Amino acid sequence: MEWVVLGLLLAVMAWIIWTYNLFVSLRHRIQAAWKQIDVQLKRRHDLIPNLVESVKGYMKYEQETLTKVMEARSRAVSSAGVKASAEAENVLTQTLGRIFALMENYPELKANENVLRLQEELTTTENQIAFARQYYNDLVMRFNMRQEVFPASLVAGFFNFKPSEFFNVAEAEKVTPRVDLKFGA
Amino acid sequence: MAAESQGAASEDFAERQARNRRLSTLIVFLFICLFLLIGSAVDYLYFDAFTPSALKLPVATLTAFTMATLISLMSYYQGSALVLGSVGAEALDLKLPEHRELRNIVTEMALASGSPMPKIYVVFDPAPNAFATGRDEFHSAICVTTGLLALCSREETQGVIAHEVAHIRNNDILLMTLVSVLLGGIALLSDWASRSFYSSRTRDRAVGKSALLVVPAFLLILLSPLISRLLAMAVSRQREYLADATGVEFTRNPLGLAKALEKLRDAAMPFQGASRGTAHLFFVNPLRRRVDDREGHLADLLSTHPPIARRIMLLYQMTGAGR
Numbered sequence: 156m157e158w159v160v161l162g163l164l165l166a167v168m169a170w171i172i173w174t175y176n177l178f179v180s181l182r183h184r185i186q187a188a189w190k191q192i193d194v195q196l197k198r199r200h201d202l203i204p205n206l207v208e209s210v211k212g213y214m215k216y217e218q219e220t221l222t223k224v225m226e227a228r229s230r231a232v233s234s235a236g237v238k239a240s241a242e243a244e245n246v247l248t249q250t251l252g253r254i255f256a257l258m259e260n261y262p263e264l265k266a267n268e269n270v271l272r273l274q275e276e277l278t279t280t281e282n283q284i285a286f287a288r289q290y291y292n293d294l295v296m297r298f299n300m301r302q303e304v305f306p307a308s309l310v311a312g313f314f315n316f317k318p319s320e321f322f323n324v325a326e327a328e329k330v331t332p333r334v335d336l337k338f339g340a
Numbered sequence: 341m342a343a344e345s346q347g348a349a350s351e352d353f354a355e356r357q358a359r360n361r362r363l364s365t366l367i368v369f370l371f372i373c374l375f376l377l378i379g380s381a382v383d384y385l386y387f388d389a390f391t392p393s394a395l396k397l398p399v400a401t402l403t404a405f406t407m408a409t410l411i412s413l414m415s416y417y418q419g420s421a422l423v424l425g426s427v428g429a430e431a432l433d434l435k436l437p438e439h440r441e442l443r444n445i446v447t448e449m450a451l452a453s454g455s456p457m458p459k460i461y462v463v464f465d466p467a468p469n470a471f472a473t474g475r476d477e478f479h480s481a482i483c484v485t486t487g488l489l490a491l492c493s494r495e496e497t498q499g500v501i502a503h504e505v506a507h508i509r510n511n512d513i514l515l516m517t518l519v520s521v522l523l524g525g526i527a528l529l530s531d532w533a534s535r536s537f538y539s540s541r542t543r544d545r546a547v548g549k550s551a552l553l554v555v556p557a558f559l560l561i562l563l564s565p566l567i568s569r570l571l572a573m574a575v576s577r578q579r580e581y582l583a584d585a586t587g588v589e590f591t592r593n594p595l596g597l598a599k600a601l602e603k604l605r606d607a608a609m610p611f612q613g614a615s616r617g618t619a620h621l622f623f624v625n626p627l628r629r630r631v632d633d634r635e636g637h638l639a640d641l642l643s644t645h646p647p648i649a650r651r652i653m654l655l656y657q658m659t660g661a662g663r
Binding site for chain 1: 452592
């Protein structure tokens with residue numbers, strides 16, 4: 156009889172350890188995924204001034220949009236925290252999308268190798284942000300779901316695991332599908 | 341809705357990987373068994389094993405066993421290098437804009453799938469095609485023909501790469517690479533065995549044996565090509581459909597892959613670098629066999645590639661599902 160009780164206790168202990176480790180590893184992966192987004196966001200912040208600089212000469216009538224992008228960029232750079240930076244980055248994504256759309260009106264830009272190169276770099280950075288965010292949100296969803304499901308919720312509560320924040324997508328962006336930004340392709 | 345299916349799917353990867361590892365083990369086991377059988381057949385036919393005049397050791401059987409083990413080990417550790425070498429794959433040249441774009445697309449898909457960055461290769465060939473190889477997601481490679489880069493837009497290439505990254509993530513690549521190398525080995529062996537069996541010297545000797553044992557040995561040599569086809573079947577059509585679906589989970593854009601498939605179907609160009617041993621690795625069948633366009637159970641058994649039309653149809657259905 157004692158052996159049965161002891162065996163049960165050991166099984167419960169093993170399960171608690173397994174659940175705890177799962178939470179810890181998920182939390183680490185979420186942090187790693189967040190860093191991935193961060194890296195791409197920084198790269199975008201670095202690329203935007205270059206792009207604006209090289210298209211400024213061509214796009215004489217779009218100075219206002221270009222200034223808006225630079226403003227959105229500096230706001231995104233200075234924002235902190237998941238929620239605030241997500242909002243600032245979403246604004247930046249939208250203004251950047253407008254510039255890419257306007258660039259279609261300037262055929263000379265298609266001949267400029269430097270601009271094309273910058274555009275491909277920004278396109279992939281945009282996509283990488285989107286995909287890294289998608290992966291991040293998937294992880295957060297799994298993490299949060301695990302914490303709510305009984306009986307794992309007991310372990311989460313005891314060890315004080317908190318649900319993570321989603322990197323939210325603005326409503327406007329949800330309507331617009333991810334576009335292929337390359338010229339003519 | 342879409343987010344929920346995502347969460348469930350990420351749990352499935354471990355299961356799919358485990359199943360592929362089990363299947364790979366089974367195939368290596370079968371491969372070694374086949375070599376043992378052929379080795380003992382050769383022992384029986386050439387060295388008069390199981391009779392008083394036999395050699396002390398079953399030489400051919402032991403040689404076959406050693407060979408099979410070595411080939412298996414080599415195909416596990418060096419399989420991707422062999423496959424890449426056999427199609428003439430080359431490393432990327434980042435000075436070229438198309439190659440930079442390819443690298444960027446692969447980076448995007450690695451991020452979307454949460455797997456490490458695979459190595460990237462190109463083959464200079466006008467036939468649009470692609471494949472993935474390796475033994476796990478930490479030792480993986482994606483290879484693309486220059487024809488695919490020239491033909492497909494960024495969005496379409498992304499769909500194709502997502503399909504290949506899905507093969508990596510599901511760990512189909514281990515199984516497919518093993519089958520490639522082992523299948524190549526079996527094809528070689530069956531050619532060699534049948535050639536020596538038909539030489540007159542052996543037939544004279546074989547007459548003395550009981551017909552009961554000659555027939556299975558003869559059948560075995562005749563059947564080896566069929567066995568190699570059976571191995572290819574392990575890499576079933578189902579795996580391709582699954583990789584299409586998993587790829588769409590990464591891009592969330594079924595249209596990209598669908599449009600790429602349409603272009604590749606219309607291009608209809610066989611890829612010279614592919615062989616019977618490597619054909620099943622590719623995104624679309626490089627050998628263009630007619631059975632690939634058929635549906636039904638028999639075609640499912642004989643073909644490693646699903647009909648392109650059906651793949652496209654399933655992808656369009658996904659767009660209708662309202663993602």
